[in-house]
Amino acid sequence: MAPKDFHHPFQPYDIQQHFMEAMYDCIERGKVGIFESPTGTGKSLSLICCSLTWLREHRRKGFDEALAAVTVDDDDPAWMAEHAVGSRRREMRRMREEFEARLSVVREQENKLKERHAHGVPTRKKRRFDSDDEGSTADEDQYVLDDYDVSKDGKTPADGQNPFYSMETTKLMEDLGMLQQKRDDNSLDVSEDLKIYFCSRTHSQLSQFVRELQRVSLPPGMPPEPAMSAEVSEPLKHLTLGSRKNLCINPKVSKLGSLTAINERCMELQQTSAAVEHKCPFLPKKDNEDAVLDFRDHTLAKIRDIEDMVEVGRRLSICPYYASRTVTESAEMVTLPYPLLLQKTAREALGISLRGHIIIIDEAHNLMNAIEGIYSTHISEVQLNRARDSLLVYLQKFRNRLKGSNRVFVTQVVRVIDSLLLFVTRLLLTNTTGGTIDADELLCGKGVDQIDLAKLIRYISESKLARKVEGYASHVAQLQKTPIRNTKETQSEHDVPTLAHIQTFLMTLMNPSKEGRFFWSRESDTCILRYMLLDPAVHFQDIVHDARAVILAGGTMSPMDDYRHQLFPYLPRLVTFSCGHLIPPSNLLIRTVATDQAGPLDFSYKSRSSAMILRIGQALLDLAPLVHGGLVVFLPSYGSLEQVASCWRKEALLTKLEDIKQVFWDGRTEPAEATFKAYSHAVSTNRKGAILLSVIGGKLSEGINFSDDLGRCVVVVGLPFPNLETPEWKAKMQYLEDKARARGETTGAASREHAENVCMRAVNQAVGRVIRHKDDWAGIVLMDQRYAQKRIREKLPGWIRESFPTESPSHLRGVTKDAKRFFDGKTRS
């Protein structure tokens, strides 16, 4: 049977074809799958071609089904049935052609504009903005809280108002069709606008993905007319979604920098109470509805990244953040960053429903950490004190002007903060440095048990208390010319009102305790209260429940067991696919050094003596001269790196190493970019090459490209197990054990498995840095006897595992011999 055509821009390699076939099958069957494809194997194009081929085929099927559904009476003659089907077909084609024609016109207009621009003709007039005088001599009235309608208590935002837009904007957006109507939970009728949500971790990864999208040409989503000899292609309808921070085009707002500050300022400008001259001129309204529609067509006419969206918004004088809601419905593929997809509140803010759609999450090796990070939070004693001071100053000024229940609620906020501070003060009097906290202990201050936390949190959010209080504090500080920033806080922490941090922290107090735990730690002379989510599955389950299929993809997804147990414990079956590499077997040498002449090599924390560190150094002295170009050595932690540096220096081993190659260190405080630049320069200019000593999970382990001569050999020394003695890790392990016990599993196995998986995932990331394309070649040496264990080896990615020869030496002498043969052979060829 001929291989399936995925409309790949190049002739796909076998491994790419297998990847796409497995993924196509996963989507078709509506499953959840984990797909691993090493860097340099064209993963992005495989994801794009497979998912879009499936989508266009699905659309064609939908077209045929719509025609098949045309009904006529049984008594009607056949020609009438044919006529009805023909009319329906023509109607559907006409609608599509009109849509495509509109987009064509836009493309032509844009090309002309581009041409004019290239010839120096200005393309648009810049909107002038008055200088921002807010916050300097602004009227103090603006800081007074609006009346708070206590009768709203008990209602949720779902009772009519989207929690992310003002009431006015919610209404307006509904009128303009910019908010998706809430679907009936049982409704599955989404086939017409089925789309692919593609999500990645960083902005630059998404931009790279968008560039790849531009290379693909796809057959139309409607079957060709019988008369048409060759199939034409149909441009992809794509939308890039971003946060207000990425998309805001109002310079007075975007200059605020932090996401929370921009979000809150934007919403403030939409309030009825905001003066007309302060309202954002770019917000979609009835009178700029044309611009919103233009924005939709311009967005869909081309494949654009986030910068292009901002540019279109500026050109049409319409806010791209809000206007993009009109585009979602017609888009076939939507790209968006992790937080916008993973956080339910963010999805609601964007008005997106995942029901029935396909979700692809790229770079998913850190997905569980990302979910835990999004739903975890912390607050410091410094922030608590600052929030309390600001609230008291505010109450002193406005007490008599706060109407309704404002005064009661503000006093309650102070009382809750006092309770947290009381707890912190008691902790600081003890000799301990940290530990777990029972959530109830945090709220045992006087009268706090009388407070309805849910109501209070809603009040903080709806009243805009954080912005008002912080705004007034800044105003007073400016009048008195006193800096209000605490030196311990970063710029972004300051930009986010402290009360907003407290609100987020209070929300975690309402989470069920089985999902997460509270901790405290003493850091310098302050105390940090922390909430850590222990169960990422809870927050990912609604995505899985809603979506038609979910694909987690990454260069190194192994070991995959954690996903099965921690992210999808409720799924009976998970599709997993680990793709081989494009390089021929002769381009990779993989060996374990388990022993040297003195016995087993063990770089675990308890065996890390000076003698062991010197033996590791000696092993590198044997290997380094064989490697032409760059040798990258990964150690388990910055602590171990410092230990190694000090020991080698003392024993003059470092001098010997420096005689062989120039040595670079990724020190704890060294700027990674400068170290990498100096190392790269040495590799390309120094005939002897260079050694880079780095840390797994450190600044130079993820996202760095050690292709070709930059990484001809990577040596991983030891296993980077996390510190299992921290309260956070103890809680996580306990949680896993409790769950395993409930499943009837043996004690200790689940937590050990998880720790090993976390460790090996980090190792896999590090070793994956050196083979970056199909002609690349490198050696990978795992230096520690534990790498010889079957259990550990099975956690390596498939393409590395399969490259281990059945009989390979694990003694340093044998490995050195093999390495010499490999590197000599490569440098000769």
Ligand code: SF4
């Ligand atoms: S409406 Fe858009 S452009 Fe205006 S402030 Fe809000 S995010 Fe910025």
